[in-house]
Amino acid sequence: MKFFKKLSIRIQVMMIGLIIVAMVPFIVLNAYKQSSELIIDQNTQYNKELIAIMKQRISSNYSEISELMVNLGYDATVQNFLAERDDLKIYELAKKVESVMGVIKNTNPDILDISVVSNTGKVVSLKGTITDVYDTENIPEQDGAVHYAGFRKGSPTLDRDKFLFSMNIFSLGNRIPYGDNAGFMMIGLDVRSINKEIEKYPRLAGTNFYLFDNRDLVYSNSSQDEHLIQLINGPLFNKDQDHMVLETNAGARYIVQSHVLPEIGGKIVTATPISLLTKGLQPLKTKSYILVVFMLLIISIPYSILMMNLLKPLSKLMTFMKQLKTGNLNVLHSKVRLEGYAEIEMISNEFNTMLQRINGLTNQLVQSDTQLYQSELEKQRLQYAFLQSQINPHFLSNTLDTMKGIAISQGSRETYEMAGALSRMLRYSIKGGDEVSLGEELQIVNAYITIYQIRFSGRFTYGLVCPEEFLPLLIPKMIIQPIVENALTHGLETLGEGGAVHIHVHTNDNGDLVVMVKDNGIGMSSERLEQLNHLLHTEGKDSILNGHIGVANVHHRIQFKYGSAYGLRLKSETGKGTEVTLIFPCILPNGTSANK
Incomplete structure (x- = not known):
């Protein structure tokens, strides 16, 4: 394309003319090909209908013979x-x-x-x-x-071929x-009964019919091509076969169809020479090429004159269009002036009118896009701010109630630890900034786990696997804690003893950061899992109104911040726990991507 753009307008117009002229024989050849295919399809359909009649004839004969033999026997x-x-x-x-x-x-x-x-x-x-x-x-x-017992060849004078x-x-x-x-x-049964049935219908383009029983060829209505018979008597045609092209050793090409005859364990095969089907199209093909040559002679002289008269205005128009292709919107305010034929001047006027309309539409489109973009940004900002505010107040209430109960009954160190963990979490939640390091987020998760382990002493275990090189990576604040909270409250609280929560941090094949939170709790049914997965593909506002804050909050926060390629994935099975996978881009403390 670049090479073509560097050529002169004269050469470009000549090349276009040559392409147009070259399309004529292409169209002729394509029309010839489509005509050939149409004739072949018509012949194939006719043969298929004729074979269906022959099959019906054989089936009818078999039924009649069976009935006669039973009645006679x-x-x-x-x-x-x-x-x-x-x-x-x-x-x-x-x-x-x-x-x-x-x-x-x-x-x-x-x-x-x-x-x-x-x-x-x-x-x-x-x-x-x-x-x-x-x-x-x-x-x-x-x-x-009644069973088919074979084919018997008759003598020329005493008997006829029979089934x-x-x-x-x-x-x-x-x-x-x-x-x-x-x-x-x-x-x-006289084999000529088949021939009588064929003779009722005219054959198309010398179609040859071959009738095979379960052993060999028993009937043919044409001279036998031994190589063709050898090909069609192969296993490929031992089933109903739509038309297929076969070529013999002599170079003859045939359209071949086969249809099985279960009554005699054989088949009927038709073979139509393609040369006979397309024979009538050859004169049309020759005349078409003569017409192409004549058209070249007629068009060449006026085409040359027309090209010269259009060369200068077209050159000017091409120059102006190249300026438009640069993307400079100021060019839309200018006009192109072409002098020449009336058609050229009309093109110039229409082109200038089009430029004015494009300029007006462009301004409208820019304004509309700007307003739409600002509206969408405002919508996402409000949704994001709304999602960030959704912190479960039940957690603070339950924790304070537990601390009061422990303080009244024991006054032990557990109260101190719970108060310290709760203090760290409160300070973390009001800490400025939206992004924190993975290490800081995991510390808050540990604090949350500490509170729960004191509340439910000995009822569950906690494990964390995170390579140190991942700890500085940046992720949204308070993004893992809601998932751990769901695992404890919905998965392990009703389980009793033997619960476990594990967090495993690694990267996937795309180099993205993967945080997997897995518990061995009660899990969820397939219907509930399907409902939650559907919820993740719903707009954030709708999911909040439905009351599903935790999982949807995390998923939509990630997608709002990093795009649809990231977010949350759910896997669960009743009685076997739940696995939640969070996917983030690997972002270094300086804000650059670790994947680059």
């Missing part, structure tokens, strides 16, 4: 044939079974053959294709359901015990 004539032992009666029953098979075939012309075989080897076949019968003899599962379906037949109790296996049956 448990027909009384077939049951008698399977159970009969007399050869003469077997012959008569076989003719009746063939008659029933003929009726079934007439109702479904896609059926090529029906065979019934008893468990004693008796066979009735509509066409007498015994090879298919014995090939499928050991295929049926012993569950009485085989088989089913075990169980006895209904006629001479053979009820439920025993009486034989099995096989039906051959």
Whole structure:
């Protein structure tokens, strides 16, 4: 950008013109690409709908075949044939079974053959294709359901390609015990029924259809590309797959989709050559490039004349705009005067009018921002002063009552220690200045702990871990004591014996000062913890009105002083205590940051 700004206006305008001209072929290519994608999407959607119809056809055929096989297998004539032992009666029953098979075939012309075989080897076949019968003899599962038995390639003169379906037949109790296996049956379904379904719909751009069963390719409506078949018969397409681009060894690229056929354990795959889809767009692409060249020739001469006539006023305008970019508000009071075409003079007048409006709006904005900033500062000052004044008076009252009770009953040294600690705290609270060293704050915490240990002798222990190099760092006054007070009053007073409060001071990965106050008290429920965490994200005034002074006071004081990156974090669990973490910037006594 800096290099571009140093160029002359002539070169800049020429470069802009070249960029505009270069955008034309980009737009053409982008339009060509979008058109190609649209055609591919339309073809993909059409193929998806066509495959859905084919899947429905196969599913319907399977349902019809299943129903026919169940009805035929448990027909009384077939049951008698399977159970009969007399050869003469077997012959008569076989003719009746063939008659029933003929009726079934007439109702479904896609059926090529029906065979019934008893468990004693008796066979009735509509066409007498015994090879298919014995090939499928050991295929049926012993569950009485219809199963796909495989694909059989037909001969050019005698037979057609077919799908085989088989089913075990169980006895209904006629001479053979009820439920025993009486034989099995096989039906051959013409594969051309799929082709008939495809021929009802026009194909888009030479789409190829491939039908696979659980073993191999059983049907294709086009010449076979062996490498393409090898690719689409891989495990990647053994599930419903949206369109994917495949490239063969010959360099041909196809849009491929696959859809599973659970009835035969196979799949249908469509492959559409991309070259055929986009073939109609090539003339449009060529014409577009010819148009681009013609546009360059037409635009170049008038563009050059126009550029020269605009060069001087534009140069003057650029100079004036550079002055505006310096941020000098006094430039807004001046005007730019451009001489040239009527449009240039109009630009000059409109530009000067705009400068006047900008100047007026800028003054209004500065005044509004100044007033808003002052109002916000006043609001924060009042909130901060209000928060600082919130000291729990119950602490002083309870301490004085305890001191009087001890003085009356004992007159011991504890009264002296409590009075001394209380005196230190009072002097500390009225001490001038908002910031104190961490060491001073910890001394007041120790004084507060001393008072509580005398009040509740032996009921809790106190521990402090703070490296000496952290003691001079500055923090807000009376910022740790309220947290310790909460730990003692809300966490340990109702606990009885065995309470503990620990303070650990360290720095985090960002170099910030971290003061962690942890107790083993009664803790709080997850609902209460969520309520308090929500309270920390509420304006300080709202939290005070809700009566939650301690935690919210500390959090908002820290954020008012140092920003939203600092403050207070809460962790607690019922019966396992509470952990409060205070995060401050590391500020040295001279006011500089220790992180720099």
